[in-house]
Amino acid sequence: MKIPTHPNEPRRIIKNWNRQQKIAPYLFIAPFYLLFVVFMGYPLISSLVMSLYEMRGFQSRIFVGFGNFTDLFGDPIFWKSLRNTAYFAIGTLTLQLPIALLLAILLNSKYVKGKNFLRLAFFAPVLVAGVFVAIIFNLVYDQRAGLINQEFVLFGKEIGWLNEENYVMPAVILTGVWQWAGFNMIYFLAGLQGIRQELYEAAAVDGANWWQAFIHVTLPSLRPVIAFVFVVSMIGSLQLFDLPYILTNGGEPADAGSTIVMYLYKNGFQFMRLGYAATIGWVLFFIIAVVSIVQLKLLGIFREE
Amino acid sequence: MLCLPIDTDGFPLGKGPMVMLVLFLLSTFFIFGRSEEEGEDLEFWIFANTHYEEYQARVPIFEAQNPSVNVRLINFGGTMHDKLLAAMLSNFGAPDLVEVEITSIGRFLKGAIDEIGFVDLRPRLEREGWMDKLVVSRFTPWSYRGRIFGVPHDLHPVVLLYRDDLFKAAGVEMTEVETWDDFIAAGKKATRDLDGDGKIDQYAIVLDRRTESDYFSLLLQQGGGFFDEDGNVIIDSELAIETLEFFTALFNEHEIATPVYGTWHGDPSNFAAMQDSKILSILAPDWYVGILKSQVPQMAGKWKAIGMPSWQPGGRRTTTRGGTMVGITKQCKNPDRAWELLKFTYFDRPGLINRYETTRIIPPLKAAWDAPIFKEPDVYLGGQPLGELFIQLAPDLPARYQNPYWSEAADLLNDAIFAAVTEKQTPREALTELAKKVRTLMAKDMSRWGEQHDLMKP
Numbered sequence: 001m002k003i004p005t006h007p008n009e010p011r012r013i014i015k016n017w018n019r020q021q022k023i024a025p026y027l028f029i030a031p032f033y034l035l036f037v038v039f040m041g042y043p044l045i046s047s048l049v050m051s052l053y054e055m056r057g058f059q060s061r062i063f064v065g066f067g068n069f070t071d072l073f074g075d076p077i078f079w080k081s082l083r084n085t086a087y088f089a090i091g092t093l094t095l096q097l098p099i100a101l102l103l104a105i106l107l108n109s110k111y112v113k114g115k116n117f118l119r120l121a122f123f124a125p126v127l128v129a130g131v132f133v134a135i136i137f138n139l140v141y142d143q144r145a146g147l148i149n150q151e152f153v154l155f156g157k158e159i160g161w162l163n164e165e166n167y168v169m170p171a172v173i174l175t176g177v178w179q180w181a182g183f184n185m186i187y188f189l190a191g192l193q194g195i196r197q198e199l200y201e202a203a204a205v206d207g208a209n210w211w212q213a214f215i216h217v218t219l220p221s222l223r224p225v226i227a228f229v230f231v232v233s234m235i236g237s238l239q240l241f242d243l244p245y246i247l248t249n250g251g252e253p254a255d256a257g258s259t260i261v262m263y264l265y266k267n268g269f270q271f272m273r274l275g276y277a278a279t280i281g282w283v284l285f286f287i288i289a290v291v292s293i294v295q296l297k298l299l300g301i302f303r304e305e
Numbered sequence: 306m307l308c309l310p311i312d313t314d315g316f317p318l319g320k321g322p323m324v325m326l327v328l329f330l331l332s333t334f335f336i337f338g339r340s341e342e343e344g345e346d347l348e349f350w351i352f353a354n355t356h357y358e359e360y361q362a363r364v365p366i367f368e369a370q371n372p373s374v375n376v377r378l379i380n381f382g383g384t385m386h387d388k389l390l391a392a393m394l395s396n397f398g399a400p401d402l403v404e405v406e407i408t409s410i411g412r413f414l415k416g417a418i419d420e421i422g423f424v425d426l427r428p429r430l431e432r433e434g435w436m437d438k439l440v441v442s443r444f445t446p447w448s449y450r451g452r453i454f455g456v457p458h459d460l461h462p463v464v465l466l467y468r469d470d471l472f473k474a475a476g477v478e479m480t481e482v483e484t485w486d487d488f489i490a491a492g493k494k495a496t497r498d499l500d501g502d503g504k505i506d507q508y509a510i511v512l513d514r515r516t517e518s519d520y521f522s523l524l525l526q527q528g529g530g531f532f533d534e535d536g537n538v539i540i541d542s543e544l545a546i547e548t549l550e551f552f553t554a555l556f557n558e559h560e561i562a563t564p565v566y567g568t569w570h571g572d573p574s575n576f577a578a579m580q581d582s583k584i585l586s587i588l589a590p591d592w593y594v595g596i597l598k599s600q601v602p603q604m605a606g607k608w609k610a611i612g613m614p615s616w617q618p619g620g621r622r623t624t625t626r627g628g629t630m631v632g633i634t635k636q637c638k639n640p641d642r643a644w645e646l647l648k649f650t651y652f653d654r655p656g657l658i659n660r661y662e663t664t665r666i667i668p669p670l671k672a673a674w675d676a677p678i679f680k681e682p683d684v685y686l687g688g689q690p691l692g693e694l695f696i697q698l699a700p701d702l703p704a705r706y707q708n709p710y711w712s713e714a715a716d717l718l719n720d721a722i723f724a725a726v727t728e729k730q731t732p733r734e735a736l737t738e739l740a741k742k743v744r745t746l747m748a749k750d751m752s753r754w755g756e757q758h759d760l761m762k763p
Contacts, residue, residue, distance in 0.1 A: 054753060056415055056416045056417075056750070056754060057415045057416010057417060057420040057421070058393050058394050058396070058416060058420050058422060059416065059417075059420045060416050060417060060420065060754070062753060062754070064753070138567070138568070138572075138573075139573065142566075142567060142572075142573060142574040142577070143566045143567060143574045143578075144566055144574050144577040144578050144581065144583075145573075145574065145577045146574070160564070160566075162567065162568055163515065163564060163565075163566075163567070163568070165727075248568065249515075249516075249568035249569055252515040252516060252568070252719055252723070253514070253515040253719070253723045254719075254720050254723045254724065254727075255720060266712075266716065269386075269387050269390060269412070270409075270412055270712045270716075271412065271712050271713050271716075272390070272412040272413075272415045272709075272712075274394075
């Protein structure tokens with residue numbers, strides 16, 4: 001590329017340069033917009049349109065308006081899947097995130113040795129693909145020879161973790177804790193390391209003990225991180241699919257392991273009810289949007305300070 | 306120095322982006338503008354590893370016989386059906402030939418009959434006389450409204466595998482069991498608390514209460530089903546209700562059945578229970594025997610097999626479970642050539658004998674059944690010639706009628722079975738409610754789609 005440096009340079013080059021100046025920014029941002037339009041914009045609009053149609057076979061479709069939405073709200077399996085998903089989400093928020101925070105606090109403590117190794121050890125499960133996690137835990141929950149039942153069987157109960165309705169979602173939640181607690185721990189750890197030491201020193205001067213410092217210094221300082229982790233974990237929980245799908249062999253027994261996304265998948269790919277599946281997708285979108293806004297509001301993220 | 310026959314300086318951002326654009330255009334041309342001489346390619350999609358390995362070994366023979374043909378075998382594993390669905394929906398990218406699993410075919414049959422993405426093979430099968438050469442009932446899972454969209458890969462007859470040593474220890478000679486009543490009597494003797502702690506240590510049979518597999522096998526054995534030949538829902542028939550009552554009674558009344566350990570019969574947990582002698586028998590199709598051999602080889606010599614107990618003396622001693630078809634898609638450019646490959650992989654006697662050697666799957670081609678291999682003693686069954694037993698049962702296989710609603714129906718049937726076995730509903734309530742749900746679904750679709758999609762219209 002030649003850059004004109006002297007007034008005697010040919011005019012043509014200056015003209016080209018000016019043209020490039022105008023075009024270049026658009027070319028730089030074009031890949032994103034192209035990809036967005038092809039892989040996000042078009043499918044989004046297409047799925048919205050699809051949710052207003054019933055599709056049958058590979059070519060036929062008829063307009064049903066909000067018929068799919070009214071069908072969905074009267075569908076007991078959808079509600080059961082929603083309940084299961086909410087169960088998992090609540091389990092995640094109440095079990096996984098406190099564990100993640102606790103691990104972060106421990107690893108942030110000056111009294112713990114081997115921090116680098118422990119960080120890696122706790123973080124490592126997230127590097128395992130969901131499919132393999134499900135396969136591993138299928139063995140862990142094995143009714144006869146599984147790691148967990150090897151302990152429980154001592155008390156005279158051989159639990160069918162993946163075979164009895166009431167144990168399926170707890171089994172999925174525990175697996176989620178194993179896989180994701182270490183990942184969320186990293187966020188909390190980063191947040192903890194960002195808290196100024198002076199705040200703790202000031203609290204100590206005011207006579208605060210460890211617990212009071214945690215409540216009045218650590219937690220308020222971590223608020224943005226907690227908000228982020230809560231929202232991301234909630235969205236991830238609402239999109240739960242691969243883990244229970246493989247762990248429970250498709251959500252059985254009695255749809256005890258069925259989630260919203262699993263029900264979407266079944267309708268779209270197994271039952272070939274694409275319009276209905278698109279409707280589930282949009283309902284899920286609204287649920288995620290509402291829950292995320294409520295969470296952020298409750299955590300005070302929109303508050304002006 | 307790169308020399309291009311155009312003004313590179315005039316191109317926005319210079320030579321680099323222009324070279325990239327040229328390469329992009331060239332590669333696009335290369336990918337989409339392939340010459341027609343490759344039209345002799347046949348693409349064949351497979352989802353089962355064992356099938357893939359078999360065809361990998363045999364396809365070179367076909368290619369040697371047909372030098373102008375180049376066969377591309379692609380094994381997508383479990384995701385294949387979703388990929389096929391996407392290819393058929395977009396009307397682009399489907400293979401010439403494809404194998405489809407029996408629980409997945411229903412979704413491909415939705416919509417107007419002419420929109421189905423497979424070629425109707427009935428004219429070819431009838432013209433060349435193949436219908437009579439194969440077990441005709443095995444075409445029913447792949448047929449719909451008078452058309453045949455696939456050729457059966459297998460028969461999958463079911464036998465009762467049992468632990469001869471443990472039944473004998475309980476004083477039962479299983480070869481004398483003929484009916485289900487006989488089996489219940491034998492099962493009550495063999496289901497035992499061995500250590501006197503009040504808990505049963507060994508069950509006469511293991512059955513799946515999570516899914517339709519065992520219940521539906523029993524229903525098919527009696528000539529029942531979810532849908533009849535004309536597409537009517539018959540899952541609330543007296544036959545279906547009585548069968549579910551029988552099925553639940555094995556768990557709750559007779560207490561001779563244990564639910565499958567883990568999530569299905571092939572779960573490691575289930576194999577562990579077998580090795581612990583907690584399970585004394587299992588309903589086993591031919592493919593399941595293959596799985597047992599590979600997963601628990603240490604149990605060789607412990608199993609024996611008989612035909613399934615019948616519902617009446619002299620009644621049918623088998624049923625069918627599972628299955629695969631091969632079909633030619635409508636996107637295939639050369640259906641005649643694809644048909645030749647189909648015949649080579651599915652109707653070739655030496656190939657089918659070889660298939661039995663590697664997978665223990667009994668072929669639907671009757672002409673292959675007289676091969677000596679089927680009479681060979683099976684070491685895994687203590688020398689019993691299992692192939693011979695399967696072949697004796699094969700002509701009596703029940704029909705299993707296909708329907709586009711099968712996927713939804715099976716999903717709901719799983720729930721109904723579980724509700725009945727766990728006594729949340731009576732079998733009658735569970736199946737009546739189930740039938741009502743499926744009929745409502747079908748009626749609603751019918752009212753929306755009208756005559757064009759009339760499921761019962763041939």
